[in-house]
Amino acid sequence: MKKTALIAMTGLSMMFAACSGGSKTEQAANEDSDFVYEVDAFADLEILRYQVSDFDSLTLQQKEMIYYLSQAAIEGRDILFDQNGRYNLAIRRTLEAIYENYKGDKESNDYKEFEVYLKRVWFSNGIHHHYGEEKFLPKFSEEFFAEQVKALPAEKVPVKDGQTVDEFIAMLTPVMFDPNVMAKKVNQAAGVDIILTSANNYYGEGVTQKEAEAFYTKMRVPNDQTPVSYGLNSRLVKEDGQLVEKVWKVGGLYSSAIERIIGWLEKAKAVAENDKQKDVINKLISFYQSGDLKMFDNYAIAWATDTDSRVDFVNGFTETYGDPLGMKASWESIVNFKNMKATKRTELISSNAQWFEDHSPVDTRFKKKEVKGVSAKVITAAQLGGDCYPATPIGINLPNADWIRKEHGSKSVTIENLMEAYDKAAQHSGFNEEFVWSDVELNSLREYGFITNNLHTDLHEILGHGSGQLLPGISSDAMKEHGSTIEETRADLFGLYYIADAKLVELGIIPNKDAYKAEYYKFMMNGLMTQLTRIEPGKNIEEAHMRNRQLIARWVLEKGKGQLAGGTATDVVELKVRDGKTYVVINDYEKLRGLFGELLAEIQRIKSEGDYKAANNIVNAYAVKVDQKLLKEVLDRYKKLNLKPYKGFVNPVYELVKDKDGKITDIKVTYKEGYVEQMMRYSKEFSSLPTYND
């Protein structure tokens, strides 16, 4: 797995981040309850802001480091626009000029649609959808566009050399308005030339897939144990019929932006925390200067092995999702620092791994005699840039080169303050109000939902997957097609069982003995009902994590029937209908924990003994089939909430505080800047590339 990409974060999917990208977080002690997370919303997008909790716990030197790196993170923005499409900078600059010079009716439909389009171009760093890759079309008219361009002062129109304004309009109009021109940024369809049909700017005009593949095949050295990432930092073009790489480096393509990035990196180097970190920055600068991919690997190794510095960053040509051949990397940056409190918590869980193993409800024969928890670092994002902005990952797992990962290791981190912002925004979405049974559960979710959901993920990742053992002679493939579902079920149950354990209160990592109820309710509501928002009518459940959640929820629902004696309820968990709407109601949390423990013991037995037949039975009985009537109800209720499926962030603003002699005394962080303001400011202050980069 590479970087944990953030996909379609709805209120729902937020509650249950995918297994591998789990969140590890805790509310910051200095959290400001008046902090407003929602900034803007348009099309299918919502803009949030995130809080850089604990910034004040950093030393002045660390803060300064973050300041310089945060500036470097914005300097590459133009590079990404140009990588995403050769007309993107021309379009963005034209739209921004119109935005600033517009004298017409701001209430007109054309203008309103113009604003939406500009906001979308900013969000996508170009004219294609950031997630779907397809071109989105302006909903204002071509005439409106032509009129507005003509109304601009001549020097504001970014024409090509020798081009008239009319020719300029004629060049951009089909690029923006014709659905068949540059229709997809990255085309992965079978049976076509995926380079010729992709609109990105990684290959020059007329370069075919076959030519590009042959070019790089020839470059590779057979049996190279330490292969560089060929093609990573260049555009492949045809010059006089010959293929050549135009390298992104000082003196090459994108030089003016890269030089400014280096300028900030030099300042950062001067305040680095230690020699190792200085060395990391030196190597990165040297790579930017030479374009030498061997140097990039040297940098990646130094970066991966610097685990002591509190401040850390990614800055450069990193992920290759934007190239249909998966070689050319888009520019991105994340500046961050270690969250000491949350990291301490994951280390605490990890160091107690043996206790949890010894006390689990599974048969002694299936327990590990010696178990080790894995521990991942938790970080706070301080600045996002390039391909991490405004849409962002929730975790980072780098470097990408397999041989470096194997020989030198990698860093895997979760970004807690971004997860927190998603969670906070989801609390205002109306989602819980729609699906949660009563105020009791709502309040519990508000107070503990975020902490306990993250804690469940911690237990799942740090302990769950590593727990238990197979009996001698049992193959790890014995579960066949149910392998992932059974494994995820096991890890989830381990977490569910222990999140209600007094040990966690004793260790001080859960606030009190009742907090776990928030996660129990959330889990059951999701597994029985709300995860169905991702299923189409008529379909059943295919994805392993979704199967595992329904397996657990449906199993305990059934086994808990009739287990309570007398009183108002007889079932441990039930689905109740009120005013024609279905809700999950939990009548006995302690008994529910007992059922989770029972199922954990059975799932571990199935896995340890390699009992495929039992696995097949339990998956088919509980995990796959969807109650179509309930599905329709859930989809109808969800649709009415009108939630935006994609989210992104504005950055905070960092300011240097100086004394009367010009000496830096502090760095101030503020959260006042809006989406439009920030985009316009970045386009003015951090935009060094020419409009056309050929």
Ligand code: ZN
């Ligand atoms: Zn998992």
